[in-house]
Amino acid sequence: MSSVFRLIARRTVQAIPLIFIVITINFAIIHMAPGDPTYILLGEAATKEYVEAMRARFGLDKPLYLRYFIYVSNVIQGDLGYSLLRAQFVSSLIVERLPATLLLIFTAMCISVLVGIFLGVTASKRPYSLRDNLATGVALFGVSTPTFWLGQMLLIALAIYAGVFPASGLVTLRIELAGLDYVLDVLHHLVLPAITLAAFHLAFITRLTRASMLEVLGQDFIITARSKGLDERAVTYRHGLRNALLPVTTYVGLSIGLLFAGAILTESVFGWPGMGTLLFDSLRLRDYPVLMGVFIFVSVMVIVSNLIVDILYGVLDPRIRSR
């Protein structure tokens, strides 16, 4: 067990420089931007007095390295800046919007992993059969369709014309719902955004699972399992899939960043009140502090989730621990 703890410690130490690099990139962008950095920090709505106050607070009259230390210590203490346009701290804006985004991302990930693995396994059973061609076809369309356009098309077809699903938002407004009704209402709103966000990853996981299954199923131990007289189901799932899942796990771990990017686009289409719409609105209003804050926050989330995946790997596969 101690080797696992050592692994956790080592990986955590490795993740810290990454977080500093993110903060540094942000600092660099703010200071390399055309015009005064306060403009980026405060947005266009800043009054003259406020700019002066902020210049003092961020120490903009001080040398660059001092400014950098002030900035880093602010960010580490959770101070991501203040949005004048919304009269709110960036960090509290983010925390407010986080649950909706996490719900969307988590649902989409579950859909794409479950359906993707199922399609991939089905396709790999008989390569170039009708089923395989159907699954690979779906996968090809999935990886080529722009997320936001898929969302718009689903919205037009299923929400506006068919009226099966609500067009936007997280819950039905102006109706007080409680308990189970509330949950069902949220789920009803969740269907289209989740499918939209899941499509690309579902397709990618299908392709990955199919390729990986075909490789594993060609190996000697599968032939051994078959000649031992195991039935096909056991060979496919217990021997084949279990070994074929490693690339899929890697992909799931590394796709958190992609999922956030996809969530921004998806939320903007469906008016899903998460960090994506926050970013979309902030971009429209040129509310720079929010943009920069969201970037730092999402980056840290991605770094932390990669860290967790890395550690899980080490726990699951002892061979990786020493690396």
Next chain:
Amino acid sequence: MAQEKPATTERREGKRNSVVSRVGRFWRQYRKNRAAMVGLFLLVGVCVVALAAPIITWHPPLKSAVGGAFVPPTAGYPFGTDDLGRDIYSNVIFGARTSLMVGLLAAGMSALIGIFVGATSGYYGGKIDDLLMRTCEVFLVLPTFLLALIIVAVFGTSMNNIILAIAIVSWPRTARLLRAEFLSIKEREFVEAARVLGSKPLDIMFSEILPNAIFPVIVNASLEVATAILTEAGLSFLGAGDPSVPSWGIMLNNAQNYLRVAWWMAAFPGAVLFLTCLSLNLVGDGLNDYFNPRLKER
């Protein structure tokens, strides 16, 4: 210099390995791949449309009030008109120019940076390799779409900035691929021979190793073009597009406000964007089948 080279394996094959015969061999094999051929036809189609844009359209793009607002698809306006009475068909056709330009320039620039970094890293190894690969890792971990979005939002939504931002966040994939190729090829005899004969490191890197290591980069490049096109569309959709040129992403951003009244504003630009990416993915898969035959059975 090239004449003095000893008869290595690559040399001795002489004529059989000339560029023309290599292309011929490639084409005979590629032709048999039906999906890849469909992709190639689609891609050529998009390119022809982009080149012939002024000939096959009859309304100037970006110009308001060439028709009424929200005219549904009709003979005069095959894809309808938008809220300002702009012809969507013209904008979609001219938008192909923008998308292809962004795709090619961003992927090209990203490939150049990636090749330079990957070659240096793989050839020299050691501390340089460590530093460069760590940098790559940072980019591979970070949410790069978001980074590109912020760069464009802060530095201005011009075409140059968009292309630069996409190139800046996408080169590490190429660098890693090429580095891996370099690591295995630099141990081969013909490289050793060139070194013994006193070739300079830059010569060895770019005229000895690179020609033998470039194929994975080429396969990857076709996918990078698709990614760049999608990224530009995504940035534009979120409002970080260059409004001075016709762009599918900006059209989709505008369409978002009128989904209830004008489905055609979203349907056509998106469909063409989809077809372009589909064609690039099909061609990429086809190239992959040829250059990595081991994966073909998969």
